[in-house]
Amino acid sequence: MFARLSLAFSLISYLWLQGSFAQNDPPAAEQSDRVAPAPSASPASAQITFESVYVDGPYIALTFDDGPNANLTPKLLNMLAAHHFKATFFVVGQNAADHPDILRRAIHEGHEVGNHSWTHPNLGKMSDDGVRRELQKTDDAIFAAIGKHPTLMRPPYGSITARQKRWIHDDFGYRIILWDVDPLDWKRPGPAVVTSRILKETHPGSIVLAHDIHPPTIEAMASTFDQLERKGFKSVTVSELLTMAKPRPPKATATPRATGTPATSPPVHSSPAPANPGG
Numbered sequence: 001m002f003a004r005l006s007l008a009f010s011l012i013s014y015l016w017l018q019g020s021f022a023q024n025d026p027p028a029a030e031q032s033d034r035v036a037p038a039p040s041a042s043p044a045s046a047q048i049t050f051e052s053v054y055v056d057g058p059y060i061a062l063t064f065d066d067g068p069n070a071n072l073t074p075k076l077l078n079m080l081a082a083h084h085f086k087a088t089f090f091v092v093g094q095n096a097a098d099h100p101d102i103l104r105r106a107i108h109e110g111h112e113v114g115n116h117s118w119t120h121p122n123l124g125k126m127s128d129d130g131v132r133r134e135l136q137k138t139d140d141a142i143f144a145a146i147g148k149h150p151t152l153m154r155p156p157y158g159s160i161t162a163r164q165k166r167w168i169h170d171d172f173g174y175r176i177i178l179w180d181v182d183p184l185d186w187k188r189p190g191p192a193v194v195t196s197r198i199l200k201e202t203h204p205g206s207i208v209l210a211h212d213i214h215p216p217t218i219e220a221m222a223s224t225f226d227q228l229e230r231k232g233f234k235s236v237t238v239s240e241l242l243t244m245a246k247p248r249p250p251k252a253t254a255t256p257r258a259t260g261t262p263a264t265s266p267p268v269h270s271s272p273a274p275a276n277p278g279g
């Protein structure tokens with residue numbers, strides 16, 4: 001009722017404004033949600049799950065899972081600040097409840113916090129009630145720390161069913177964030193390997209997975225951030241990256257690439273689903 005009245009009022013105001021000031025800004029009604037869908041909604045708005053997005057700039061999203069960690073996460077925040085990189089932290093609820101100060105610092109410095117469950121179980125094998133408890137407790141802990149609810153979640157190990165994605169999105173409003181770059185840092189292959197894997201696989205629009213609970217991962221980030229920056233990449237939060245999403249252009253046909261393609265030009269990325277137990 002109120003929405004209808006305010007829409008009518010906005011329309012009247014709009015018509016009046018159109019008469020008074022030609023070429024004015026769009027009416028305020030267009031800014032408000034759910035009154036009328038925008039005619040050209042971004043394709044990302046209907047999508048629930050993301051492994052990467054198509055963007056037309058050098059933007060990526062660095063994500064760090066399983067923390068916060070009392071020692072490592074503050075070190076990582078220092079490094080991110082030095083590079084003006086923004087990151088998204090998919091936190092385990094228990095850790096979030098133990099270190100709300102670290103979450104507050106992350107938010108204050110422009111980063112994002114997402115829900116990564118309370119105890120890091122395999123959600124794909126759990127009952128709906130169990131999944132709901134995991135997510136709700138973590139949502140509550142994040143809200144207690146930073147005063148707002150997360151809008152993103154990442155299932156531990158990337159394990160989640162299509163049906164779960166749907167009801168989690170409907171009930172919590174979350175978008176489900178996977179990844180397309182996985183350096184397998186949790187296996188602790190050594191900082192140089194972590195760095196080279198990330199550098200090799202990252203493209204514009206990539207969502208990079210790492211974990212801020214392993215010392216060698218944090219060690220790897222010094223060189224990783226340096227080199228990503230040198231290549232011109234800019235890391236933004238996942239939510240920011242999603243707002244930049246553009247429709248993917250039609251797949252290139254199988255014609256051979258033009259010769260002399262510079263090695264530095266990032267290939268267009270068509271991401272396969274992650275196939276390993278990261279997250």
Ligand SMILES: [Zn+2]
Pocket residue numbers: 065066116120156157278279
């Ligand atoms: Zn995890």
